[in-house]
Amino acid sequence: MKERVLIANRGEIALRIMEACEALGIDYVAVYAPGDEQSLHVKLPKAKGKPCFRISSYRDANDILAVADEAKCTAIHPGYGFFSEDFRFARRVVKRNNPLIFIGPRWEVIRDLGHKLMAKQVANEIGVPVIPGTINPVYNEIEAEAKAEELFLWQEEQGFEPRILIKAAAGGGGMGIEEVDNLDMVRPVFRRIRAYAKRLFGDDGVLIEVFIRDFHHIELQVLGNQFGELVHFGTRNCTIQVHRQKRIEVAPGFDPAYTDYPFDAEKVLESIVNHSLKLAAHVGYDSVGTWEWLVTRDGKHYFMEVNTRIQVENEISARISRIKGKEPNLLMEQIRAAFGEKLGYKQKDISFEGTSIEFRLIAEDVKRGFKPLSGTITRFEYPEREWLRVRTHVPQDEPYRIPTEFDPNLALGIIWGKDTPQAMERGFDFLNSLIIEGETAQGEPLATNVPYLKEKLPQILKFL
Numbered sequence: 001m002k003e004r005v006l007i008a009n010r011g012e013i014a015l016r017i018m019e020a021c022e023a024l025g026i027d028y029v030a031v032y033a034p035g036d037e038q039s040l041h042v043k044l045p046k047a048k049g050k051p052c053f054r055i056s057s058y059r060d061a062n063d064i065l066a067v068a069d070e071a072k073c074t075a076i077h078p079g080y081g082f083f084s085e086d087f088r089f090a091r092r093v094v095k096r097n098n099p100l101i102f103i104g105p106r107w108e109v110i111r112d113l114g115h116k117l118m119a120k121q122v123a124n125e126i127g128v129p130v131i132p133g134t135i136n137p138v139y140n141e142i143e144a145e146a147k148a149e150e151l152f153l154w155q156e157e158q159g160f161e162p163r164i165l166i167k168a169a170a171g172g173g174g175m176g177i178e179e180v181d182n183l184d185m186v187r188p189v190f191r192r193i194r195a196y197a198k199r200l201f202g203d204d205g206v207l208i209e210v211f212i213r214d215f216h217h218i219e220l221q222v223l224g225n226q227f228g229e230l231v232h233f234g235t236r237n238c239t240i241q242v243h244r245q246k247r248i249e250v251a252p253g254f255d256p257a258y259t260d261y262p263f264d265a266e267k268v269l270e271s272i273v274n275h276s277l278k279l280a281a282h283v284g285y286d287s288v289g290t291w292e293w294l295v296t297r298d299g300k301h302y303f304m305e306v307n308t309r310i311q312v313e314n315e316i317s318a319r320i321s322r323i324k325g326k327e328p329n330l331l332m333e334q335i336r337a338a339f340g341e342k343l344g345y346k347q348k349d350i351s352f353e354g355t356s357i358e359f360r361l362i363a364e365d366v367k368r369g370f371k372p373l374s375g376t377i378t379r380f381e382y383p384e385r386e387w388l389r390v391r392t393h394v395p396q397d398e399p400y401r402i403p404t405e406f407d408p409n410l411a412l413g414i415i416w417g418k419d420t421p422q423a424m425e426r427g428f429d430f431l432n433s434l435i436i437e438g439e440t441a442q443g444e445p446l447a448t449n450v451p452y453l454k455e456k457l458p459q460i461l462k463f464l
Helices: 011-024 040-047 061-070 089-095 107-113 114-126 143-155 182-200 265-283 314-320 331-337 420-433 449-458
Strands: 005-007 028-032 052-054 076-077 166-170 179-180 206-210 215-223 228-243 247-250 290-295 301-307 321-323 350-352 355-362 375-381 388-392 400-402 410-418 435-439
Touching: 005 011, 005 061, 011 028, 011 040, 011 331, 011 388, 028 040, 028 061, 028 314, 061 089, 061 179, 089 107, 107 114, 107 265, 114 206, 114 265, 114 301, 143 206, 166 182, 166 400, 179 182, 182 206, 215 265, 215 331, 228 265, 228 314, 228 350, 228 449, 247 265, 247 449, 265 290, 265 301, 290 331, 314 321, 314 331, 314 355, 314 410, 331 375, 355 420, 355 449, 375 410, 410 420, 420 449
Parallel strands: 005 028, 005 076, 028 052
Antiparallel strands: 166 179, 166 206, 215 228, 215 290, 228 247, 247 355, 290 301, 321 350, 355 410, 375 400, 375 435, 388 410
């Protein structure tokens, strides 16, 4: 039976999944929700004669599965966001009367590793260093206050300014997290996060842990399959963020040839790789995934969480990686793993070359607290360079209305250079050549975060 993939997502990730399917010779079906009619992820498949179904919402499981049945699909690719880390949806996909392949990890793995506390428990059990804090979910505000007081005292003894994070245990992507620096704030914040977690994730478990101030956010790109094969595609640095939402990502995670570190950067990255693969092997990880870490100025490193899905920034890991000399496509690798193929290579066959940078281009008002903006883009142009890839759902040949229903992410600019200085130089070339013009619904010029990206680019990979 010929495989056919339902792409249960939108925008640039939907387009990248289409590209990967075409490269593998796999048929696919697209979907779109109201507000996305102008998106290239709708226009391009229609132009190719591919089915593109209108659905009520990207979060309507019944609608999505009904389309899968009508279109005679054999698999579903959730992309990132929406249902990508929902183990209940993944379980339903594979256990229904008309089962489909879920292109991602087994639902049991998503359940265990996608939950911050469960992942932390497993990591702690096998000796992977974790951030000081709760290991079991907290549901009682008296218990929460007691644990917070314990962590405040520990930080004072270490000479740190007391501060903790109260998190939704089942959250992800920076959602459901608040900082607390006063014991009197613990109970009201705990109640707020618990209610938010119950409403958004269906799980009101709460995690309380030490807030680490001076750190770099490091990720490891992992790939496994059902045969127990396991490899990685290097590290990324995602430290430049706004409200815990990434804006610039760089691969590799550290670059001692570019800047000095107050610790042995190569040794720290090696430890992160080893610990991450140990955890991945322990749970039998069988897809693409990202292991997230915090690294402090003194080189201490703590496992934070696992993203059991493809990530926005997967392509910069691919850009610096070579499998037997050839750059991989991680979406293709993820699909191949889901369809039961072996890797055909080992870690020794993967080498690394150069530096890659990803810019997230967003319609937001940097001067007003990064307020998301809507409106119409009237001109969108970028240079053609052999070292540049732009991933976008925004058409260049007609005006585009930014949907108010979704985050105003416009494009990804992905740069490669033979080393970090060249990648930075090319990054400035891209940002300075980029043209995004438009206006808001109020008739004001449409702002983007490009000035912020230019300001922050010189800070990449450095402890400041």
